[in-house]
Amino acid sequence: MSTPRALTIAGSDSGGGAGIQADLKTFQERDVFGMSAVTAITAQNTQEVTGIYECSEEAVTRQIEAVASDIGIDAAKTGMIASITIMKAVAQQVEKHRIHPLVIDPVMVAKSGDSLLEKEARQALKRILLPLAHLITPNLPEAEVLTGKMLDTDEKRRDAARHIVDMGADAVIIKGGHVTGDSADDLLFDGESFHVFSAPRLNTRHTHGTGCTFSAAITAELAKGRELLKAIQIAKAYITEAIRHPLNLGRGHGPTNHFAYRHFAQAEELR
DSSP, X not given: OOOOEEEEEEEEETTSSSHHHHHHHHHHHTTOEEEEEEEEEEEEOXXXXXXXXXXXXXXXXXXXXXXXXXXXXXXXXXXXXXSHHHHHXXXXXXXXXXXXXXXEOOOOBOTTSOBOSOHHHHHHIIIXXXXXXXXXXXXXXXXXXXXXXXXOSHHHHHHHHHHHHHTTOSXXXXXXXXXXXXXXXXXXXXXXOEEEEEEEOOOOSOOBTHHXXXXXXXXXXXXXXXXXXXXXXXXXXXXHHXXXXXXXXXXXXXXXXXXXXXXXXXXXGGO
16 A cells, blocks of 8 residues: 655744644654645744745745656645735646645634735635635634634534535535634534534643644545545544643744644544
């Protein structure tokens, strides 16, 4: 059996907690060979983003071309894509090389509150990338941007999920980290039915990179050939353990613990 291969198309996080770094750590921990196409370099730590340096369209295109033409891609995910130009380049490569399944993590704002996506690019994301997605993984604020509506009830979130799928994605999971309550409930709409993935809400400030890590874990399981529901179930257990056992690094929003499950996890599906 060949080794599963997963590609992340995202920005670099110098602090190591999110972006390309989080994705590759997650791929490794889930026994998948990870590859990357860097869209931007960020200077950031647990407290702030001090610089964003976008890669050229040619640089992004050549990275994806190099990987796809030689090693091959069983699944891919996108993260930070800050401009329309890079978004178009990525979409062209996804279509050219028939990269599927594709998981889109619509990264818009860092945990520090710094914007990572140009305002004009937010609308372009819906037109250019979303129709290529097997799954899109917005948190609540991102889902509100995508739909242009406040999603303060479960009914509204379900309507938003239907709307996002109508935009062209095969499926959407609206993450529950920003929803109040004792549990963090992620709402999946697969185009036909709804599914809820629950975990206890954990009181910690060390949540930097949770979205990247969750979407990367889903991508890794899809690269192995898992069905979407099972891939999300495993990813939910993985990210829960990563949050439950923080590394306590930095003075701000510290990173999740990507290898926590190896030492602490009780969830059988992670083994």
